[in-house]
Amino acid sequence: MTWRHHIRRIKRVLALMLAISFILLQVGCGKQQDQAGQQQAPRKLVVTSYGGAYEEFFRSEVIPSFEKEYNCKVELAVGLAKDWLAKMRAAGPDNPPYDVVMTNEIWASQERAEGFFVPLPSDKVPNLKDVHPLLRNKDDNGVLGIIQPIGIAYRTDRVKNPPTSWKDLWKPEYKGKLGLYTITNSAGMMFVTLVSKVFTGDEHNIDVALEEIKKLKPFKQTDFSGDMEKLLSQGEIDIGILDSPAVARLRHQGLPIGWVAPTEGVYMFEQDFNVTKGSKVKDLAYAWIDYNLRPEVQEKWMRKFYTTPANVKVSVPPELQSDIPIYGDKLQSIITWDWKWINQEKQSLTEKWNKEFTR
Template sequence: MANSARSGRHSYVDRRSFLRTAAAGATAAAVAIGGRRAWAQTGGTLTVTSYGGPWEQFMRGTIVPAFEKEHPGVKVELAIGLSKDWVAKLKVAGKDNPPYDVVVTNEVWAAPLRAEGHYAKLPADKVPNAKDVAPNLRIKDDTGVLALVGPIGLSYRTDKIKTVPKSWKDLWTVPEYKGKIGIYNIVNSAGQMTICLTSKLWTGGDKDIDTAYKKIAELKPFKQTDFSGDMEKLLVQGEVLIGILDMPAAVRLKKSGAPIGWVAPSEGMIMFEQDVAVTAGSKNKPAAFAFVNWMLKRETQEMWLRQFYWLPANTQVKMPDDIRPIMPVTQADIPKILLWDWLWINDQKPKLVDRWNREMS
């Protein structure tokens, strides 16, 4: 009898456990089905901006196929062009009917679009990889994220320059550099950053235009260009022996055998960056958010690192052993990158351009 009682009680517990397990299983199944439905909803066409040339080739040959494989049902279409064209089309179309779902561009162009309400907030649950992005690369209110970083510092000819630069101020104080300097002009965002940087170096604030122009004029004679590719050529050809250049370009030149060195100045670096944002009026936000999240994942960030030597924004990316020796800086140096008020710069641009043309040309 006792054994029967114990047996019955044990049987009852088993049934109760079974019912709990069955209920839990049903709930899990429902969640799984819901998850599959949510996944199925991440489909359709996704229009993403892209530069041409090697960038387009990499997007079409590597990035897009890898994303589509991981997100079946999504078809990515690339809008090839330049930032100025994308901005113009976005403004003509209006916030509610954008021609693009995801805009990849420099912050100089992204900041005004963001201020005008063209970009959507990136939800934390839809873009979880954003939590691993370096804090100074996160956009306020998460209306975009700086996903790729090209730190800008000083590049020099190792075979012709005896005094290796350590700071931006060396451009002014090292006699050896006189007449051998290369800078970006006002057309390039790096030229606009140079004005803010020079103001900061000599006044502590980044908006003293008078001081900036006066100090830049002291560097004359110098070569100036509006394109990073031209700066690379000037360095290789020896027309410039020390110049402002992004690290990815310097790494490429060095790997090709050019006698090029690169340093991160002690006062901080500036940067070329790629802001990735979802348009407020996108008709396919699920896929757009998925694309941004995918751009921030470790594996994708490493793809860009290997292809173009862009510094990963994701701090969890481990620098590959075969890449680390050629990278002058890593994610640990991202906090040393200086940030600027691009809304102010864009507002001042007509005056900056006019003055540059009068005083620096």
């Protein structure tokens, strides 16, 4: 074999080696790009929300800025508390369908007892320190972040002597003019325990409370606060149990309506924010709750929905104080309940209510 043949063979070998090296380099670069892309892909945070105005508010006022700050995607699980509980039970505490559960305390307390939630670390949720003590759950296992105080609403054009206490509802002049919630609404459940507390000093005397409520007959019943608003707006009732934000909205719509914080205290619709035990993105879940507790976000909730700020650093301006009558030190007037006991008695209480008040 001549030297020319050797040179040609060497050239072919070198060309083949160069081609192989180029291919391997491209594959390696592709893997690095894939890995970099995976690292930069936004993580997903799943949080519960009601539909309607709540969903719209989250999507327009909260989610965009949160996603930008934390480089993540927020997925809203829109629905109702009973459906969320059913799905969580089906999945189990270690594999929950949600990372953050926002719901009423009557449901949250039940889910907490079943081991679905974990406490909120103060270093991960620093705004906890500025939440009113009444709104911090035991061991910070969840926090009440959205507050709607419940008192007595009345038509100012039809009620000349407005009630000032819960016991005033039993005045003869209000007979047949009253609206109450059914026992299926948490406000109805709380009203029974409230009557027990007002008349006996102990929220657990349900039978006494039911006997007192029977004296209020006849009264209209509804299982939804929106329907209570309709009953008042349409003049079917003159007095109803209603939250102050709802009354503020009706007043701004032109309805002649007033609201009273009874002398014995008020109760509340509340939204309890909780992180699920099995969440794989707990850092984002803690950040979501902390974000919603920030003063600037709490103020957004206040101005949009007339809710009482949970963060004590948020001041209610003078022009909003008639719409948000419970704030600051007045939060002490909110009565809280033994939800563990209420959930244990729920079935029995529901049966008793239905027997006496559902025909």
